[in-house]
Amino acid sequence: MSLAGKTAVITGSNSGIGLGVARELAKAGANVVLNSYTDTAEDHALAAEIAKVTGVDAKYVQADMSNGDDCRRLIVAAGGCDILVNNAGIQHVAPVEEFPAAKWDAIIAINLSSAFHTTAAAVTGMRERGYGRIINIASAHGLTASPFKSAYVAAKHGIVGFTKTIGLETARDPITCNAICPGYVLTPLIDAQIPETMKEYGMTREEVVRDVLLARQPSKEFATLEQIGGTATFLCSDAAAQITGTTISIDGGWTAL
Numbered sequence: 001m002s003l004a005g006k007t008a009v010i011t012g013s014n015s016g017i018g019l020g021v022a023r024e025l026a027k028a029g030a031n032v033v034l035n036s037y038t039d040t041a042e043d044h045a046l047a048a049e050i051a052k053v054t055g056v057d058a059k060y061v062q063a064d065m066s067n068g069d070d071c072r073r074l075i076v077a078a079g080g081c082d083i084l085v086n087n088a089g090i091q092h093v094a095p096v097e098e099f100p101a102a103k104w105d106a107i108i109a110i111n112l113s114s115a116f117h118t119t120a121a122a123v124t125g126m127r128e129r130g131y132g133r134i135i136n137i138a139s140a141h142g143l144t145a146s147p148f149k150s151a152y153v154a155a156k157h158g159i160v161g162f163t164k165t166i167g168l169e170t171a172r173d174p175i176t177c178n179a180i181c182p183g184y185v186l187t188p189l190i191d192a193q194i195p196e197t198m199k200e201y202g203m204t205r206e207e208v209v210r211d212v213l214l215a216r217q218p219s220k221e222f223a224t225l226e227q228i229g230g231t232a233t234f235l236c237s238d239a240a241a242q243i244t245g246t247t248i249s250i251d252g253g254w255t256a257l
């Protein structure tokens with residue numbers, strides 16, 4: 001299927017899943033707008049590389065997804081947003097009584113409130129152009145919980161509820177809103193947790209991957225960037241036009257347990 005002529009804005013896309021989704025949407029022909037809070041030569045080079053490889057228009061727009069005004073500015077700076085992928089996210093792990101309040105606020109702002117601001121800014125243009133796809137990158141933690149991840153689990157459950165609400169609000173428009181719920185995907189966010197867990201439990205890297213990270217993922221395999229990006233591309237297709245207000249798990253069976 002071709003997404004030629006569509007513009008996709010992917011928040012938090014200079015790394016990991018966001019970058020993977022941007023690459024897959026660009027391969028399908030969509031022009032892509034990359035984003036993070038930094039503004040480095042490497043950030044802009046990523047957009048240039050995608051443009052070169054795929055032939056689509058690609059640009060990088062700096063905007064901090066912890067700031068509501070910046071979220072809305074991103075959509076304006078994109079110059080049109082047919083496909084919105086709310087992906088930016090951070091993690092912090094601590095028991096609730098020790099959880100720093102500033103970390104709680106940052107996780108709720110970046111992982112949840114940013115999607116409210118970008119969606120609010122994008123939806124009118126989608127209605128006017130007669131096509132819109134809002135894809136929220138939630139998590140298996142949007143459907144189940146783990147200890148010590150109170151803010152992350154709250155934000156991800158929140159985004160699943162937000163997804164259902166926007167699905168209903170846009171049900172009579174040619175717009176859909178869905179959440180992708182990945183299990184573990186080996187990205188910098190996950191990779192960064194491995195050394196600390198190795199130290200904490202005296203485990204090898206392989207043991208941490210098998211017995212900690214993939215403990216709840218029955219397939220015992222990480223989901224891949226291509227699988228997340230391919231599912232996002234499918235959600236942009238006509239075949240997915242009646243899929244709205246729901247979640248799609250890509251978690252090797254985690255949430256079937």
Ligand code: NAD
Nearest residue numbers: 012013014015016017036037065088089139184185187189
């Ligand atoms: P990552 O750390 O590789 O990517 C996170 C992205 O968000 C980066 O591009 C980062 O620059 C950006 N970001 C962080 N703070 C930002 C801010 N204030 N403003 C703008 N951008 C900001 O992590 P990832 O694993 O690719 O995670 C991406 C999304 O996928 C997150 O929402 C995460 O919760 C979700 N997710 C990841 C996994 C996994 O196993 N990796 C599983 C389920 C869900």
